[in-house]
Amino acid sequence: xxxxxxxxxxxxxxxxxxxxxxxxxxxxxxxxxxxxxxxxxxxxxxxxxxxxxxxxxxxxxxxxxxxxxxxxxxxxxxxxxxxxxxxxxxxxxxxxxxxxxxxxxxxxxxxxxxxxxxxxxxxxxxxxxxxxxxxxxxxxxxxxxxxxxxxxxxxxxxxxxxxxxxxxxxxxxxxxxxxxxxxxxxxxxxxxxxxxxxxxxxxxxxxxxxxxxxxxxxxxxxxxxxxxxxxxxxxxxxxxxxxxxxxxxxxxxxxxxxxxxxxxxxxxxxxxxxxxxxxxxxxxxxxxxxxxxxxxxxxxxxxxxxxxxxxxxxxxxxxxxxxxxxxxxxxxxxxxxxxxxxxxxxxxxxxxxxxxxxxxxxxxxxxxxxxxxxxxxxxx
Numbered sequence: 001x002x003x004x005x006x007x008x009x010x011x012x013x014x015x016x017x018x019x020x021x022x023x024x025x026x027x028x029x030x031x032x033x034x035x036x037x038x039x040x041x042x043x044x045x046x047x048x049x050x051x052x053x054x055x056x057x058x059x060x061x062x063x064x065x066x067x068x069x070x071x072x073x074x075x076x077x078x079x080x081x082x083x084x085x086x087x088x089x090x091x092x093x094x095x096x097x098x099x100x101x102x103x104x105x106x107x108x109x110x111x112x113x114x115x116x117x118x119x120x121x122x123x124x125x126x127x128x129x130x131x132x133x134x135x136x137x138x139x140x141x142x143x144x145x146x147x148x149x150x151x152x153x154x155x156x157x158x159x160x161x162x163x164x165x166x167x168x169x170x171x172x173x174x175x176x177x178x179x180x181x182x183x184x185x186x187x188x189x190x191x192x193x194x195x196x197x198x199x200x201x202x203x204x205x206x207x208x209x210x211x212x213x214x215x216x217x218x219x220x221x222x223x224x225x226x227x228x229x230x231x232x233x234x235x236x237x238x239x240x241x242x243x244x245x246x247x248x249x250x251x252x253x254x255x256x257x258x259x260x261x262x263x264x265x266x267x268x269x270x271x272x273x274x275x276x277x278x279x280x281x282x283x284x285x286x287x288x289x290x291x292x293x294x295x296x297x298x299x300x301x302x303x304x305x306x307x308x309x310x311x312x313x314x315x316x317x318x319x320x321x322x323x324x325x326x327x328x329x330x331x332x333x334x335x336x337x338x339x340x341x342x343x344x345x346x347x348x349x350x351x352x353x354x355x356x357x358x359x360x361x362x363x364x365x366x367x368x369x370x371x372x373x374x375x376x377x378x379x380x
Contacts (some may be wrong), residue, residue, distance in 0.1 A: 027072055173298070
């Protein structure tokens with residue numbers, strides 16, 4: 001009886017300590033992108049983060065939320081999106097409070113999104129540490145991911161620096177960003193030597209062979225003070241004016257201010273606008289089985305191949321003498337494909353795309369722009 005009481009008490013104390021350790025840790029899920037690189041399955045009115053792309057029963061946004069809900073207190077998870085997707089976020093994540101969803105009035109890329117989220121969290125908890133996460137990634141080893149996230153948050157809690165999470169390349173992928181490791185700072189944390197965004201395949205092979213370069217996962221961490229100072233130096237004084245004019249602002253005040261003033265921000269990513277222009281940037285070497293699911297080519301490379309090295313995504317397909325294709329069709333549609341090698345075959349609503357898989361990111365972008373100009377918004 002006494003031993004049982006001791007064990008229960010020990011477990012309760014451990015749970016309380018774990019909760020204390022993560023109370024200052026916050027996550028912001030970036031879910032405002034248009035998802036055009038996965039067109040036509042991903043459409044401007046219903047982009048990839050809101051789609052159950054693989055028929056798993058959950059959208060990519062829901063999977064991302066659940067992944068972080070196993071690491072941090074649920075009330076510390078925020079979602080940044082665009083006003084056009086606000087209802088989609090609320091439908092798919094009804095457990096997230098309204099004041100934890102920040103809906104931008106206009107698309108301005110990830111740096112202004114992160115600046116707004118930092119501003120809000122700083123107002124709630126000035127000692128917070130934050131991880132920003134895309135909403136379109138897959139993680140194979142969630143336990144390793146949890147450990148890396150906690151270690152990363154602990155590092156930025158103790159150090160005024162920006163931290164990104166890198167994973168070792170498994171192939172010379174030209175569609176990813178690369179981070180060159182510099183001097184070692186602590187355990188698996190290194191000073192960033194350089195960033196290279198989407199190199200040619202030949203350079204990607206050189207990077208991979210050198211062992212000095214890691215894939216940029218798009219996961220960024222810092223304590224709220226460091227983020228705030230970095231955004232203050234490198235972005236226009238949009239939200240800082242609110243701090244000056246109304247230091248005791250409410251969430252409603254902030255929302256109204258952003259609606260009027262957010263367009264003053266430039267179109268700038270965290271990578272180019274903040275990390276590449278900052279000096280105190282570090283990278284943590286991680287190994288949690290990561291893949292970016294943002295393009296058709298990256299999905300093909302990340303997914304398990306079937307017969308003929310084809311990737312068939314939740315679709316009804318008969319393949320004959322066809323190799324190296326990636327295929328995604330709507331429910332209720334069946335395809336018979338013969339003699340096709342190295343193509344994307346994707347259909348959604350009123351659009352069918354048949355496109356060479358090689359260099360597909362640039363091609364899809366080109367086709368989307370062309371369709372938008374010649375055929376109108378209903379096809380985008």
